[in-house]
Amino acid sequence: MTEPITRAACAARDAADPLAPLRVQFTLPEGVNYLDGNSLGVLPATTAARVQEVVTAEWGQGLIRSWNSAGWITLPQRVGDKIARLVGAKPGELVVADSTSVNLFKVLSATAQIARADDPRRTVIVSERSNFPTDLYIAESVAAQHGLTLELLDIDAIPARLGPDVAILMLTQVNYRSGRMADMAAVTALAHAAGALMLWDLAHSAGAVPVDLNAANADFAVGCGYKYLNGGPGAPAFVWAHPRHADRFWQPLSGWMGHAAPFVFEPGYRPAPGIGRYLCGTPSVIGLSALECGVDSLLTAEPLGGMAALRAKSVALSELFIALVRERLAGSGLTIHSPLDAGRRGSQVSLGVPTDGSINGYAVMQALIARGVIGDYRAGDGSAAEPHLLRFGFTPLYTRFVDVFDAIEALAAVLASGEWQQPQFTHKGAVT
Amino acid sequence: MTEPITRAACAARDAADPLAPLRVQFTLPEGVNYLDGNSLGVLPATTAARVQEVVTAEWGQGLIRSWNSAGWITLPQRVGDKIARLVGAKPGELVVADSTSVNLFKVLSATAQIARADDPRRTVIVSERSNFPTDLYIAESVAAQHGLTLELLDIDAIPARLGPDVAILMLTQVNYRSGRMADMAAVTALAHAAGALMLWDLAHSAGAVPVDLNAANADFAVGCGYKYLNGGPGAPAFVWAHPRHADRFWQPLSGWMGHAAPFVFEPGYRPAPGIGRYLCGTPSVIGLSALECGVDSLLTAEPLGGMAALRAKSVALSELFIALVRERLAGSGLTIHSPLDAGRRGSQVSLGVPTDGSINGYAVMQALIARGVIGDYRAGDGSAAEPHLLRFGFTPLYTRFVDVFDAIEALAAVLASGEWQQPQFTHKGAVT
Numbered sequence: 001m002t003e004p005i006t007r008a009a010c011a012a013r014d015a016a017d018p019l020a021p022l023r024v025q026f027t028l029p030e031g032v033n034y035l036d037g038n039s040l041g042v043l044p045a046t047t048a049a050r051v052q053e054v055v056t057a058e059w060g061q062g063l064i065r066s067w068n069s070a071g072w073i074t075l076p077q078r079v080g081d082k083i084a085r086l087v088g089a090k091p092g093e094l095v096v097a098d099s100t101s102v103n104l105f106k107v108l109s110a111t112a113q114i115a116r117a118d119d120p121r122r123t124v125i126v127s128e129r130s131n132f133p134t135d136l137y138i139a140e141s142v143a144a145q146h147g148l149t150l151e152l153l154d155i156d157a158i159p160a161r162l163g164p165d166v167a168i169l170m171l172t173q174v175n176y177r178s179g180r181m182a183d184m185a186a187v188t189a190l191a192h193a194a195g196a197l198m199l200w201d202l203a204h205s206a207g208a209v210p211v212d213l214n215a216a217n218a219d220f221a222v223g224c225g226y227k228y229l230n231g232g233p234g235a236p237a238f239v240w241a242h243p244r245h246a247d248r249f250w251q252p253l254s255g256w257m258g259h260a261a262p263f264v265f266e267p268g269y270r271p272a273p274g275i276g277r278y279l280c281g282t283p284s285v286i287g288l289s290a291l292e293c294g295v296d297s298l299l300t301a302e303p304l305g306g307m308a309a310l311r312a313k314s315v316a317l318s319e320l321f322i323a324l325v326r327e328r329l330a331g332s333g334l335t336i337h338s339p340l341d342a343g344r345r346g347s348q349v350s351l352g353v354p355t356d357g358s359i360n361g362y363a364v365m366q367a368l369i370a371r372g373v374i375g376d377y378r379a380g381d382g383s384a385a386e387p388h389l390l391r392f393g394f395t396p397l398y399t400r401f402v403d404v405f406d407a408i409e410a411l412a413a414v415l416a417s418g419e420w421q422q423p424q425f426t427h428k429g430a431v432t
Numbered sequence: 433m434t435e436p437i438t439r440a441a442c443a444a445r446d447a448a449d450p451l452a453p454l455r456v457q458f459t460l461p462e463g464v465n466y467l468d469g470n471s472l473g474v475l476p477a478t479t480a481a482r483v484q485e486v487v488t489a490e491w492g493q494g495l496i497r498s499w500n501s502a503g504w505i506t507l508p509q510r511v512g513d514k515i516a517r518l519v520g521a522k523p524g525e526l527v528v529a530d531s532t533s534v535n536l537f538k539v540l541s542a543t544a545q546i547a548r549a550d551d552p553r554r555t556v557i558v559s560e561r562s563n564f565p566t567d568l569y570i571a572e573s574v575a576a577q578h579g580l581t582l583e584l585l586d587i588d589a590i591p592a593r594l595g596p597d598v599a600i601l602m603l604t605q606v607n608y609r610s611g612r613m614a615d616m617a618a619v620t621a622l623a624h625a626a627g628a629l630m631l632w633d634l635a636h637s638a639g640a641v642p643v644d645l646n647a648a649n650a651d652f653a654v655g656c657g658y659k660y661l662n663g664g665p666g667a668p669a670f671v672w673a674h675p676r677h678a679d680r681f682w683q684p685l686s687g688w689m690g691h692a693a694p695f696v697f698e699p700g701y702r703p704a705p706g707i708g709r710y711l712c713g714t715p716s717v718i719g720l721s722a723l724e725c726g727v728d729s730l731l732t733a734e735p736l737g738g739m740a741a742l743r744a745k746s747v748a749l750s751e752l753f754i755a756l757v758r759e760r761l762a763g764s765g766l767t768i769h770s771p772l773d774a775g776r777r778g779s780q781v782s783l784g785v786p787t788d789g790s791i792n793g794y795a796v797m798q799a800l801i802a803r804g805v806i807g808d809y810r811a812g813d814g815s816a817a818e819p820h821l822l823r824f825g826f827t828p829l830y831t832r833f834v835d836v837f838d839a840i841e842a843l844a845a846v847l848a849s850g851e852w853q854q855p856q857f858t859h860k861g862a863v864t
Contacts, residue, residue: 029493036496043492051487051718052480059664060475061461064468064806072665099713101687102534129699134688134713137701141686145577152699226714232491233504233717254573255533256566265810267561267584269569281531281566282658284719285665286483374496378697 005324007409010401013320018304019313023398025297026230033373033403033410038176038204038348038393041230047293054289075288076257076279082295083229083238086307087202087221088212094240096288097279100203100224101134102253103239106278107220108142108170110241110249111197115167116146119195122167125150126158126196130386132176135201139170155180162194169196173211174204174346177378177389179338181209181346185216192217203227206238207298208314208347208395210307213240220245225287228347228395230294236287239278246274255280297397313396314347317404321349321392324408332415333359337389347394350378352387359415360426361388367420371410437756439841442833445752450736451745455830457729458662465805465835465842470608470636470780470825473662479725486721507720508689508711514727515661515670518739519634519653520644526672528720529711532635532656533566534685535671538710539652540574540602542673542681543629547599548578551627554599557582558590558628562818564608567633571602587612594626601628605643606636606778609810609821611770613641613778617648624649635659638670639730640746640779640827642739645672652677657719660779660827662726668719671710678706687712729829745828746779749836753781753824756840764847765791769821779826782810784819791847792858793820799852803842 014020027043028034034042058070067073080095087094097103108125115122125139129152136152143150153161155175162169169191174181184200191198197219205211207228213221219242225235241249250271256262257279260270271277301310322336333354339345353361365377368390375393380386392407414420446452459475460466466474490502499505512527519526529535540557547554557571561584568584575582585593587607594601601623606613616632623630629651637643639660645653651674657667673681682703688694689711692702703709733742754768765786771777785793797809800822807825812818824839846852 027488027492029495032495034495040491040496042495043487048484048487048492051483055475055480055483055664055722056459059472060459060480063461063464063466063474064472064808065801066665098530098534099687101689101713102530102685105685132688133691133694133697133699136699137686137688137691140701141684145684232487233498234714234719236716237713252573252577253534253537254569255531256564256569257533259565259569262565265565267565267568269572281533281669282666284668284716286722287666287716287719290487290718369497376496 004327005320005405007402007405010320010405013401017313017401019301019309019396020400022301023400025300026398028398031372033406035373035375035392035394035399035403035407037395038227038391039376040233041227041294041395042398044230044293044297046296047232047290050293051286051290054286072283072285075285076283079288079292079295080238082292082299083206086211086295086298087206087223087240088214089240090214093243093246093275094238095275095278096225096236096238096291097283098237100201100222100237101138103222103237103278104135104138104201105142106251106253107199107222107239107241108139108168110245110251111168111199111220112142112146112148114245114249115197121165122196123148124166125168125170126161126166127152127170128155128158128172128175129153130175130177131172132201132203135170135172159190162190162196164195166194166196168199170199170201172201172203174209176204177350177380179346179348179350181344184211184218188216188218204346204348210311218242225291225294229291230297231291232287232294234287235291235294236284239275241275241278243274251278253280257281257283301397310396314394315342317394317396317399317401318342318345318347318349320401320404321394321408324405325351328408328412329415334390335387337387349392351390353390355382355384355387360420361390363420363425364414365390366425367414367422368411370425371414373407373410436759437752437837439834439837442752442837445833449745451733451741451828452832454733455832457732458830460830463804465838467805467807467824467826467831467835467839469827470640470659470823471808472665473659473726473827474830476662476725476729478728479664479722482725483718483722486718504715504717507717508715511720511724511727512670514724514731515638518643518727518730519638519655519672520646521672522646525675525678525707526670527707527710528657528668528670528723529715530669532633532654532669533570535654535669535710536567536570536633537574538683538685539631539654539671539673540571540600542677542683543600543631543652544574544578544580546677546681547629553597554628555580556598557600557602558593558598559584559602560587560590560604560607561585562607562609563604564633564635567602567604591622594622594628596627598626598628600631602631602633604633604635606641608636609782609812611778611780611782613776616643616650620648620650636778636780642743650674657723657726661723662729663723664719664726666719667723667726668716671707673707673710675706683710685712689713689715733829742828746826747774749826749828749831749833750774750777750779750781752833752836753826753840756837757783760840760844761847766822767819769819781824783822785822787814787816787819792852793822795852795857796846797822798857799846799854800843802857803846805839805842
């Protein structure tokens with residue numbers, strides 16, 4: 001039997017962690033152990049001042065002149081080029097625009113068009129049954145519009161399904177429920193071998209795990225600004241197209257910012273070259289500026305090893321979490337719902353709630369939050385395959401080994417004490 | 433011959449203006465006479481602190497909890513209900529979401545679907561040739577997708593064109609170039625008499641002129657947050673549907689926030705009841721919060737007579753501007769390109785640049801800006817019908833009668849001195 005893991009041992013790991021100094025980049029609330037950066041990232045210390053500058057100086061004083069003098073007009077590209085460094089894209093290949101949902105609509109519409117132009121028998125969009133719902137809702141809509149069929153499968157059944165009728169495979173690389181991570185290069189190669197296009201949603205990947213879109217030879221990608229990129233609530237999202245497609249397709253949200261010459265005010269639409277045509281309306285300047293601070297907070301890790309170093313710490317944090325679950329929560333009924341192989345796991349670990357109803361997962365998370373440990377709860381169908389989940393995200397920019405230790409201690413206490421059964425925790429009012 | 437208008441007379445009008453106290457609500461740059469609120473509104477004095485609170489307290493401290501505790505999740509409806517008061521909509525009929533372009537895509541897709549369901553022979557979208565380009569680009573896209581035809585006409589030719597093949601009439605109530613304002617109720621009645629649906633873009637109306645969507649019996653409307661609503665650069669936009677349509681149609685941007693139960697995470701899309709289905713992705717919380725301050729700055733005028741009082745002052749300002757153009761700029765070659773009938777004019781006046789090329793309108797505006805008077809320049813085709821324009825917007829919340837006087841004095845000086853011919857003004861680098 002091994003020695004129990006101690007808090008002192010965790011503190012020693014923090015003291016030895018070369019990434020530990022990055023934590024001061026963030027404004028974290030006192031008394032909160034935040035393990036929900038996979039849902040909403042934390043506030044970088046630079047953001048408040050930068051947003052204030054944009055509001056008071058650039059908008060308030062510069063007014064309309066700031067479209068040029070403050071570079072507002074190129075913000076979607078400037079911030080896009082920074083995100084590109086985190087996901088293996090080249091400068092000019094990625095722009096920030098709209099929401100993930102809207103960007104999914106753009107790329108799915110484009111891929112539908114490309115696939116059918118190349119081979120009209122390709123009429124199926126394949127995705128994972130437990131993909132994030134907005135991805136499925138948008139795909140459902142695009143399928144209905146283009147006369148395609150959306151087929152939702154268990155992830156393991158997807159390779160066998162790829163065939164001559166599949167136009168597009170759309171996956172979120174890291175599943176929002178299980179944290180299971182797909183091998184981007186291998187899955188893309190499977191899709192391409194079957195003649196399908198590959199669309200990746202990087203919502204739980206960008207800033208969380210190393211991504212190399214060009215090396216994986218992906219076709220399209222979208223991603224979220226407010227999770228691991230720390231862009232703030234409702235931050236704008238991003239979209240990438242492989243250069244082989246960028247000039248080739250039409251996307252239906254043909255707003256003026258995606259026009260080849262928006263300020264010529266022509267009556268007819270001419271798409272901008274490359275990824276620029278994925279822009280639509282006037283960019284959200286304040287939101288983009290906040291997002292830039294979040295992205296910058298990740299880029300400061302580049303001299304320390306960048307995403308590879310962050311990934312190594314993320315794996316160490318989640319391995320510690322799993323070890324502590326096994327050590328402290330054995331017999332609690334909670335199960336580890338994320339892959340045990342770290343190579344197949346993103347930067348989160350989800351715990352399954354017993355399917356016998358003995359534990360109210362929602363209430364457990366509320367009680368845990370009352371103790372200052374913030375994860376989140378995601379209901380399933382209650383089955384063993386899709387149990388109700390307690391999700392814990394690890395963001396190596398600021399999560400410490402002691403935070404993981406303390407979270408498990410708190411969770412063990414919530415379960416052992418039965419305090420989650422108090423009415424203030426069992427009453428369901430929360431929406432997130 | 434009447435006495436010339438004096439600056440003292442203008443100052444006296446400001447002193448007697450019951451709306452003058454509203455000006456202190458805004459943070460205006462020193463030495464700037466801002467007549468471009470029709471392009472980007474100014475900064476309300478409350479916005480910086482409110483945005484700071486959202487960033488540091490709600491996001492930084494509240495983190496994910498603020499979706500509930502700070503009411504983020506209902507921001508699109510809360511701010512929507514405030515905008516509703518400015519445009520004759522009822523609570524629950526209007527939401528804030530995405531950009532004007534994206535919202536146009538939603539409503540045009542819905543109207544295309546409704547019109548064709550009611551009468552498949554209706555295959556034409558009619559709009560104004562000089563409508564704002566993004567409206568035309570989006571309509572071009574929707575038409576292509578739905579097998580419809582987009583027909584662009586001069587505004588006066590539209591009534592005669594409305595016939596049994598017209599599905600939708602889409603107009604911006606106040607034309608962005610000429611400032612010409614359509615009679616919303618009369619034009620809507622014409623469209624309905626011909627069996628067409630009526631879609632209004634309120635980009636230059638909301639917060640500028642009284643609008644009553646329900647009284648006009650309009651079908652759909654969209655509008656912009658960053659012009660007269662003072663929401664900040666790239667502020668989110670809004671969308672309204674008449675209740676008779678709200679539950680009836682499907683719009684293709686079926687993101688999770690428009691789902692009937694977004695936090696149940698169902699795999700299939702079920703649209704929310706009413707206007708809620710027009711939401712798509714996660715709302716832009718910081719941008720929405722800034723927009724709310726801008727809308728609040730307009731609602732403070734309600735005890736002073738609201739939009740009717742603001743309109744009366746707007747008309748007085750533009751009438752003064754026109755009188756001064758006639759008095760001070762006669763013989764300059766500049767023409768008044770906006771309707772002379774105040775009842776047919778929005779809250780801006782555009783001056784046409786001589787078509788003989790004797791004046792470089794772009795350079796004149798740059799020289800005027802160098803003197804601290806900010807309007808903007810919009811190129812035309814150089815013809816008498818669509819000349820190059822100098823645009824001046826009047827925003828009665830903060831524009832004073834002396835500002836109008838000073839602007840004309842500056843413009844007269846720029847023209848009389850010929851200073852616009854200096855190279856720093858004639859070199860075209862600006863994009864707005």
